[in-house]
Amino acid sequence: MRLLWSWMVAFGRFWYRFIVGDDWTVAAAVGVGLVLTALLNLQGIPAWWLVPIIVVVMVGASLRRASAR
Amino acid sequence: MTGIGFVLVTTFLASAVEAIEMVTIVVGVGVTRGWRATLVGTGAGFLVLAAVVVVFGLAPSAIPIGPLRLLVGALLLVFGLQWYRKGIVRVATRGLAGIQGEEAEEGAEWTGPGLDWTAFVLAFKGVLLEGLEVAFIVVTFGAGANQLGPAVIGGVGAVVVVGAIGAAAHPLVSRIPRSLLQLVVGTLLTSFGTFWAIEGLGVTWPAGDLAILGLLAVYSVTALTYMGIERTHALGFGSRRVA
Numbered sequence: 001m002r003l004l005w006s007w008m009v010a011f012g013r014f015w016y017r018f019i020v021g022d023d024w025t026v027a028a029a030v031g032v033g034l035v036l037t038a039l040l041n042l043q044g045i046p047a048w049w050l051v052p053i054i055v056v057v058m059v060g061a062s063l064r065r066a067s068a069r
Numbered sequence: 070m071t072g073i074g075f076v077l078v079t080t081f082l083a084s085a086v087e088a089i090e091m092v093t094i095v096v097g098v099g100v101t102r103g104w105r106a107t108l109v110g111t112g113a114g115f116l117v118l119a120a121v122v123v124v125f126g127l128a129p130s131a132i133p134i135g136p137l138r139l140l141v142g143a144l145l146l147v148f149g150l151q152w153y154r155k156g157i158v159r160v161a162t163r164g165l166a167g168i169q170g171e172e173a174e175e176g177a178e179w180t181g182p183g184l185d186w187t188a189f190v191l192a193f194k195g196v197l198l199e200g201l202e203v204a205f206i207v208v209t210f211g212a213g214a215n216q217l218g219p220a221v222i223g224g225v226g227a228v229v230v231v232g233a234i235g236a237a238a239h240p241l242v243s244r245i246p247r248s249l250l251q252l253v254v255g256t257l258l259t260s261f262g263t264f265w266a267i268e269g270l271g272v273t274w275p276a277g278d279l280a281i282l283g284l285l286a287v288y289s290v291t292a293l294t295y296m297g298i299e300r301t302h303a304l305g306f307g308s309r310r311v312a
Contacts, residue, residue: 014186019144021151030147034139038270048272051146051263052284056291059154063295066158067302 023065029058076216080207080223086278087202088228090261092235094195097254098188100243106185107192114196122204134201139269141198142262148191149258156252157292161299163248191258198265203228256292260284 020027033054040047099107125131203224211220245253264274264281274280 018187018190019147021147023151023154026150026154027147030143030150034143034266034270037267037272041270041272046272048267048274048280051267052287055146055150055259055263056287059150059157059291060295062154063157063299067299 023062026058026062029054073216073219076210077219077223080210080220081227083206083210084203084224084227085231087199087206088231090281091195091199091228092231093257094199094261095192096235096239096242097250097257098191098195100239100245101247101250101254102185102188102191106188109184110189110192111196113189114193114200117193118197118200118204121201132201134205135269135271137198137201137269138265141194142265142267142269144194144262145191145258146262146266148187149255149260149262152251152255153259153288153292154255156248156255157295158299159248160252161296162303195261200228252292256285256288259288 030051033051037047037050040050095107095111121132207220207224208217210223211217242250260281263284268274276283
């Protein structure tokens, strides 16, 4: 049982580090961007440009925060 | 050109585009993180791919490729962004000195016990998704022209040829300083991830697959711009920590 638990913890930690890493705001912004892109696409609005813009802006914001620390 | 020759060449060229994406990810991850887990992930990807092809046979439309593109693309995007961001900071503040001395970093070669699951997952997903794309091309061209044999030869041939080129080129790639390599692979993963995730949502990219080159250009220019800003800050305010 303890082995199973430790394996589950390691599994969860791996995916957290894989997806979120050390700045959760970037992963969250990408998620929001994908949802907005899907919604705009449903309305017939081509929104391929949205996620690249979010990536550029969020990376800049993340670098700025890291610099301020 | 005969019907057989046309199907073979067309399938080869179309599959080669997908194979280039597959091999780029495998070589980039292998050189950056180490080859053992990358090759295990590559082998596992091909095994699952073979099982999927056997199960679904000539009915690839039964495979939910859209959701799969979205899932794999989103995961590559959020992971690639971590390397992209760290690569920008490292190249800007330390030049091409590399990232030696930093244990357990995502961009460093894996030296810990057991399998490097990060390299495994990246290689596995790249091979599985791109392999499925090749399978789609083979079945679409082959079944459409009633020439499945030449289509299979074209598709498999493209993967073998591009894979051989990647294997031959990897010693050159491994000479690239690790900090720069992390940035380059991060840029590639971010570009592929953006493309696949958006495509998985059913959005059509302008210029189709060529949009990947546009994304690479935009993210490369962005990285250069942010590196310039980071370098200016580093000169003005002294050294800083890498997030």
